[in-house]
Amino acid sequence: MATTSFQKKARVKINQIAGTKPSLFNNQLLVSSGVPSLDNIIGGGLAVGTVCLVEEDTYGNYSRLLLKYFSAEAAMTGHSLVLTSGDQDPSQILKELPAPIIDDPGEINTANSAEQPENMKIAWRYQHLPGNQLGHSSSKFGHYYDLTKVMDPQLLTSIKPVLIGPEDLERGCNQCQELNPKYKYLLTRIQKEIEQGGHSTTQHTDKRNILRIAVHSLGSPQWDECGGLDLSHEDTDFSLPRFLLALRVLMRSAFAVCLITIPTHLFQIPGYVGRLRKMCDTVLLMESFAGSDKEKNPAFKEYHGLFHIVQLPRLNSLLSHMPDTLDFAFKLRRKKFTIEKLHLPPELSDT
Numbered sequence: 001m002a003t004t005s006f007q008k009k010a011r012v013k014i015n016q017i018a019g020t021k022p023s024l025f026n027n028q029l030l031v032s033s034g035v036p037s038l039d040n041i042i043g044g045g046l047a048v049g050t051v052c053l054v055e056e057d058t059y060g061n062y063s064r065l066l067l068k069y070f071s072a073e074a075a076m077t078g079h080s081l082v083l084t085s086g087d088q089d090p091s092q093i094l095k096e097l098p099a100p101i102i103d104d105p106g107e108i109n110t111a112n113s114a115e116q117p118e119n120m121k122i123a124w125r126y127q128h129l130p131g132n133q134l135g136h137s138s139s140k141f142g143h144y145y146d147l148t149k150v151m152d153p154q155l156l157t158s159i160k161p162v163l164i165g166p167e168d169l170e171r172g173c174n175q176c177q178e179l180n181p182k183y184k185y186l187l188t189r190i191q192k193e194i195e196q197g198g199h200s201t202t203q204h205t206d207k208r209n210i211l212r213i214a215v216h217s218l219g220s221p222q223w224d225e226c227g228g229l230d231l232s233h234e235d236t237d238f239s240l241p242r243f244l245l246a247l248r249v250l251m252r253s254a255f256a257v258c259l260i261t262i263p264t265h266l267f268q269i270p271g272y273v274g275r276l277r278k279m280c281d282t283v284l285l286m287e288s289f290a291g292s293d294k295e296k297n298p299a300f301k302e303y304h305g306l307f308h309i310v311q312l313p314r315l316n317s318l319l320s321h322m323p324d325t326l327d328f329a330f331k332l333r334r335k336k337f338t339i340e341k342l343h344l345p346p347e348l349s350d351t
Contacts, residue, residue, distance in 0.1 A: 017208045017255070019077025020048065021141050026316040031079070031210055031257055032142035034069030037339045039142055041328060042282065042312060043321035046259070048210060049251050050281035050313050051244065055264045055273075057288035057305060060217060062330065063261040064093075065337055066286075067214050069145065070259045072097040074212040075155050076143045080197050084164035084186060085216035086223040091163055093216065094156060099149035146335050164189055166222065182223050183243040186215075190247070194254045201253050211256035219262045219276075244279035283311035286330070299344050303329040307339050 023030050023044050030045035033052075039045045046052055056063040074081040075097070083090045164186065172185025179187075190213060194200050199211040219240050244260075251258055260280070264273045277283045285308035289295040307328040312320040327342040 017210060019073070019079055019141065020210060021045070023047070025321050028315045029255075030141075031077075031212070032073050033066070033259070034071075034073035034143070034145070035066065035337065035339065036142045036144065038066075041323045041339065042284075042309065043323075045141070046257050046282065047313055047315055048255055048257050049253075050257060050315070051248050051251055051279075052257070052259045052282040052284070053244075053277065053280040054259065054261045055283070055285040055310070056217065056261050057286045057290075058265060058292075059288065059290060060261070060263060061290075062286050062288060062305060062332070062337075064216065065332070067216055067259060067261055068093065068097050069337070070212065071161075071214050072100070072145055072151060073143060074161070075151060075159055076100055077210075078159060079210040079212050080193070080199070081159055081161040082164065082190060082193055082211065082213045083161055083216075084169075084189075084214070086166055086169055086182065087217055087220055089165050090216070091165070094161060094163065095150065095153075097151040097156070098145035098147050099151045101144045101146055144336065147337065148335050162189075162193055169223075179242055179246075180224065180239040183239060187243065187246055187250070191250060194250065194256060199255045201255065208255055211254065213256060213258040215258065215260040217263060218260050219264075220266070241275050241279050244276060248279060248281070277311055280311070281313035281315075284308070285310050300329070303331050303342070305330055306342070 017029070020029050020031055021044070022028070025043055029048040030039075030043075031048060032039055032045050033042075054063050054066055071081060071083055071094070073079070083094060085093065168189075169182040169185055172181045172188075194211060195203075197209070197211060198205045199209065247258060250256075262276065264276065264285075267273055286305060287308065288305040289297075289300060289303070290305075294300050307330045309323065309326055309328070312322075314320045325341055328339055329342040330337065330339045
């Protein structure tokens with residue numbers, strides 16, 4: 001019998017990183033923002049290696065909620081987390097993270113399993129799993145959360161989050177002429193976490209993991225206290241864009257994704273907000289109805305604000321993903337936060 005050199009090509013299984021999936025548009029690696037409705041309208045999720053800017057609403061309530069969803073998703077997928085804030089203790093934000101809605105027995109966390117009676121046993125295929133794997137879902141992309149409950153502290157301690165608060169940022173308040181000292185300190189800490197956690201693309205490791213970076217209310221007056229700078233002064237026109245550009249460079253060479261909330265309504269310099277947007281990849285704007293004339297408008301009675309997609313990234317392609325419509329609104333119910341298409345009621349009289 002004649003032999004042949006032909007060999008059947010075996011299917012190579014790619015080691016998928018927990019909590020990620022490839023994009024259907026440009027094959028870019030994506031992670032969930034924590035809000036499934038938001039993932040759908042921006043092209044499937046947040047691209048790894050990018051910076052997402054969320055322009056805060058007037059009172060900052062809803063943008064802070066997005067930051068909590070983003071951080072809670074790190075606990076559910078086992079991703080590393082860096083949470084920082086310049087005006088409040090980040091541990092308080094961590095305590096307010098919403099609890100996940102568990103509908104799969106494979107997602108039973110360690111806290112729930114510890115509270116079970118001795119005569120009740122878990123399914124045999126889950127018995128030999130390590131304790132840290134019981135709380136994380138590696139195959140599921142995106143989770144739903146209950147805002148009326150807070151997340152189990154054991155689930156948060158398993159990912160060992162890095163918290164950078166106002167006291168930590170004050171340590172970097174030394175003389176730095178090119179950049180705000182607090183921004184410089186934050187960049188150094190982020191670079192350190194990327195290198196020590198093995199998140200850099202130049203490092204070779206058997207098990208990859210994603211680093212999530214959440215920055216709350218960047219550019220607020222509390223970030224400029226050590227420098228004694230005024231937000232409306234022209235000198236501050238360089239520090240924040242430079243920080244965003246340097247952060248973007250770090251993200252491009254790391255398995256990391258960053259979500260930043262900035263109170264852009266505080267800046268009075270024309271064109272300054274446009275410069276900040278150009279330094280980021282994804283830009284989202286939340287326009288709350290609280291305190292405005294639209295709050296009493298009967299056309300918007302079902303919603304709490306408008307959601308604007310200002311900019312989407314162009315990765316591995318010439319054009320960015322374009323949703324079917326750009327008219328979106330968000331609503332906050334007792335248990336969940338959703339973003340959906342804006343549907344105005346028919347023009348009928350009140351009678």
